[in-house]
Amino acid sequence: MQPERNIKLTIIAQNLTKIYGTQKAVDHISFRIEKGEVVGFLGPNGAGKSTTMKILACYTLPTEGHAMISGYNIITQNLLVRKHIGYLPEQNPLYNDMYIKEYLLFLSKLHQLGKNANSRVEEMIEMTGLTPEQHKKIGQLSKGYKQRVGLAQALIHNPDVLLLDEPTSGLDPNQIIEIRNLIKTIGKTKTIILSSHILQEVQAMCNRIIIINAGKIVADDTTDNLINSQKQRITVQVEFKNTVSKQQLLSIDGVIKADFNQPKWFIVSEKPDIREKLFEFAVNSGNNILEMTKDNLNLEQIFQQLTVN
Amino acid sequence: MIAILSKEITGFFSSIIAYLVIIVFFAITGVFLWIIPETNIYDSGYATLDQLFEIAPWVFMFLIPAITMRAFAEERKTGTLEIILTKPVTDTQLILGKYFSGIILVILSVLPTIIYYYSVYHLANPVGNMDTGGTWGSYIGLILLGSSYVAIGIFSSAITDNQIISFIFSMLICFFFYILIDLLRGLLLISPIDPILEFLSLDTHYISISRGVLDSRDLLFFISFSAVFIILSRLIIEKRKW
Numbered sequence: 001m002q003p004e005r006n007i008k009l010t011i012i013a014q015n016l017t018k019i020y021g022t023q024k025a026v027d028h029i030s031f032r033i034e035k036g037e038v039v040g041f042l043g044p045n046g047a048g049k050s051t052t053m054k055i056l057a058c059y060t061l062p063t064e065g066h067a068m069i070s071g072y073n074i075i076t077q078n079l080l081v082r083k084h085i086g087y088l089p090e091q092n093p094l095y096n097d098m099y100i101k102e103y104l105l106f107l108s109k110l111h112q113l114g115k116n117a118n119s120r121v122e123e124m125i126e127m128t129g130l131t132p133e134q135h136k137k138i139g140q141l142s143k144g145y146k147q148r149v150g151l152a153q154a155l156i157h158n159p160d161v162l163l164l165d166e167p168t169s170g171l172d173p174n175q176i177i178e179i180r181n182l183i184k185t186i187g188k189t190k191t192i193i194l195s196s197h198i199l200q201e202v203q204a205m206c207n208r209i210i211i212i213n214a215g216k217i218v219a220d221d222t223t224d225n226l227i228n229s230q231k232q233r234i235t236v237q238v239e240f241k242n243t244v245s246k247q248q249l250l251s252i253d254g255v256i257k258a259d260f261n262q263p264k265w266f267i268v269s270e271k272p273d274i275r276e277k278l279f280e281f282a283v284n285s286g287n288n289i290l291e292m293t294k295d296n297l298n299l300e301q302i303f304q305q306l307t308v309n
Numbered sequence: 310m311i312a313i314l315s316k317e318i319t320g321f322f323s324s325i326i327a328y329l330v331i332i333v334f335f336a337i338t339g340v341f342l343w344i345i346p347e348t349n350i351y352d353s354g355y356a357t358l359d360q361l362f363e364i365a366p367w368v369f370m371f372l373i374p375a376i377t378m379r380a381f382a383e384e385r386k387t388g389t390l391e392i393i394l395t396k397p398v399t400d401t402q403l404i405l406g407k408y409f410s411g412i413i414l415v416i417l418s419v420l421p422t423i424i425y426y427y428s429v430y431h432l433a434n435p436v437g438n439m440d441t442g443g444t445w446g447s448y449i450g451l452i453l454l455g456s457s458y459v460a461i462g463i464f465s466s467a468i469t470d471n472q473i474i475s476f477i478f479s480m481l482i483c484f485f486f487y488i489l490i491d492l493l494r495g496l497l498l499i500s501p502i503d504p505i506l507e508f509l510s511l512d513t514h515y516i517s518i519s520r521g522v523l524d525s526r527d528l529l530f531f532i533s534f535s536a537v538f539i540i541l542s543r544l545i546i547e548k549r550k551w
Binding site for chain 2: 054057058059060061079080082083085087089091093094095096097098102106107109110111112153
């Protein structure tokens with residue numbers, strides 16, 4: 001008998017915990033993801049993003065807790081779950097000595113697509129933009145195209161849910177944009193969880209962000225809410241001529257955080273603009289400001305402008 | 310399972326591996342059978358392929374580990390194991406797919422030596438005066454022995470992500486079950502564990518089948534021998550979950 005499938009909630013995770021030896025990689029994580037959501041798992045390296053992905057993809061078992069994907073239990077019905085998910089592991093592992101078509105056909109056989117296999121492979125090649133390279137061996141492709149093969153691999157059986165572990169890591173900024181656009185297009189019809197340690201990345205693709213640190217969820221909100229909370233703050237980089245102590249800077253009204261990274265101070269403050277106050281501070285303390293910039297443009301955008309054409 | 314089997318076979322043939330294995334097996338057994346003095350058929354004066362079946366287990370002892378060393382070690386190293394194991398395929402299907410692809414390559418490398426059989430058959434005086442039953446028995450025995458080696462190789466490949474370790478380890482296990490166990494029997498002479506060692510020796514069952522009588526006990530032994538190593542491989546592959 002078919003288990004009852006909750007159409008609206010595609011992923012329900014409850015108290016997922018994974019312990020490797022003595023280390024808690026994932027620590028009682030719970031979340032619910034509705035159909036059609038594109039959710040970003042954000043967190044530093046080693047935060048437990050990949051382990052959570054591996055559990056959801058049925059590669060490994062949780063030490064504690066359980067999860068349902070498309071109404072199937074990841075522990076007791078793992079073969080059914082695997083039919084409904086597409087998983088792109090970190091580093092995008094591929095068989096380099098196989099041809100693109102050969103690889104995708106092999107996967108469609110594993111998914112028992114039967115007669116549809118050939119047309120599905122063609123469809124995937126077109127959808128992921130692999131057409132100009134389709135007769136090549138995977139090993140001969142550039143990293144960007146390899147990533148497309150990885151996505152085609154995850155999509156071949158038309159899954160309800162896509163789990164993408166760091167889908168743009170290691171790509172150059174142009175390739176990142178291409179892959180992001182591809183994921184955005186796919187995201188219109190599917191539920192996606194993607195992991196990343198770059199905020200801009202998640203901001204560009206997801207409508208909801210789950211921030212994980214040290215195996216625990218520290219924030220779970222819509223992207224807009226999270227971005228707005230960031231927008232209330234600005235970061236200013238200042239280089240002083242003479243040494244300044246952290247206490248002095250923190251004593252300025254509005255300064256939340258001050259970090260020194262030779263030779264500059266990175267000062268985070270509440271709006272409005274803190275620069276005027278910093279200038280006054282320098283004058284009053286008989287110091288000189290050698291350089292002061294407000295961080296607006298992120299690094300990725302600058303790099304991208306330089307590399308397009 | 311069929312999908313994995315056919316992928317593996319295509320992999321063997323699209324790289325140089327399959328051709329190399331078939332040619333090397335054919336060449337080495339050929340050299341011993343027809344060229345090297347003392348061991349060759351003309352010198353022996355008997356119309357038999359015994360030399361082939363004596364040398365073949367030794368050739369397989371390094372050829373089969375070379376075929377199987379990639380099976381899991383490479384997939385583990387490149388990470389493709391994670392892709393396959395998150396597809397709707399069970400661990401057992403994956404292992405069996407790789408196991409049977411190895412056996413098919415063993416059969417394919419044994420097949421060309423039928424030319425030797427044909428030659429000896431016609432060299433015999435009178436023509437055809439050779440132990441046909443014994444020869445066919447030996448062929449079946451050799452394939453069964455090869456399949457045991459494949460199971461050992463798959464197991465050794467599952468325990469590591471280093472192909473060289475896998476190669477050496479499987480060669481050692483093959484060596485142990487094929488010859489060392491018999492040497493041990495010779496050393497221990499009549500010890501209480503002698504019947505167990507005799508039973509576990511691959512050579513005992515290989516020789517038994519080579520006589521041309523396909524005893525179901527020998528057949529069952531070879532099947533269970535492979536099964537044990539396949540189950541062990543499965544346990545190792547499943548370890549990722551814990």
